[in-house]
Amino acid sequence: MSNSIIVFISGITGVFVGMSLLYIAIRITSFVMDKIAMTKEGKK
């Protein structure tokens, strides 16, 4: 396989993996924040 194909595939895969990890991190953060907000509202 030529070097350009390796860079091409690794590049696109790497970008999507990186963004997917960020997506998961954002979702976890927002889930926790929403739970905290709900708990606070429940206490009021």
Added chain:
Amino acid sequence: MLNHFEIFKTAGLLSVTPGIIIMWVIALTLIYLAIAKDYEPLLLLPIGFGILVANLPMAGLMTPHDGLLWRFYHYGIQWEIIPPLIFLGLGALTDFAPLLANPRLIFLGAGAQAGVYITFFVAHAIGFNLQGAATIGIIGGADGPTTIFLATKLAPQLLGTCAVAAYSYMAMVPIIQPPIMRLLTTEKERKIRMKKARKVTKLEKIIFPLVTTFVVILLVPAAAPLISMFMLGNLFREAGVVDRLSKAAQNELMNIVTIFLGLPVGATMNAETFLRPKVIYIFILGLFAFMVSTAAGVLLAKLMNLFSKRKINPLLGAAGVSAVPMAARVVHKVGTEADKKNYLLMYAMGPNVAGVIGTVIAAGIFLTLLS
């Protein structure tokens, strides 16, 4: 005894060549476009002036170790100082709330990077080496500082050309993107209204730059100089306790480094390196990269709609190219042409800022594999 005509021997006038005159025309054209047409004036004006003065014979402004602009170039750009400082300012200016409110839009910022890699592949296929092809491909990310950062490391001989291409096409986003967006979407798709996004808390905004720093640098360490400064700037903004630093990064620092970025980048463009047939290919490939990035973003949004109940307006995909906030404004404009009451600007800012992160990751991967 001094000869009266000695002065003419040291004057640059006798060293003017046709190539130099062409470079003057290019410089004056960029200056004209910046002043008269408002084409990315903050960068194209100093770049144009840098080209002009670097192509004045005998001035020696780019003489290694001695010339003024060479020092700006060496200590500012080759030492990797200025592009990360620009990112510090960009981070302080960026609001990630639209992305945090609608996290799935982050994939549109990733999808638009397809243009970077497809262009890389095409550029290599037509004869550019891997490093040159990567530098040309990154133009499709529509991110000037990242283009400059990558070019300096991988293909310094292409720095000026790629920077001018990137900033020129960024200024032309309102012309390049709309026809592609209309071609790839139906009237019905352009009328899709986005559902109201959730409210983002201050704590989330503070956590995001920290998490992004961890994730991106652990995954692509080569992207560390840019992403760390980008996220530090954003942390300044969101922390709410260092307003002075945030404002300094957004205004004074950003303005100063913009001057020291544009001038030396322009100065790297001399007749010997710039006036080659390959330069035309670079400009064509740069345009191709922009077009493919736009198309890839739109098509990815349509693909996501096939698997999602909550439909995304596919125009948002076009904002995945960085060009902040121009690309988001274009999305909003094309959206309102189909439905006057469809307010897409805030939603488009999500993929727009995600595109910046995506381009930095793409550049980091190129550096990891090719430097």
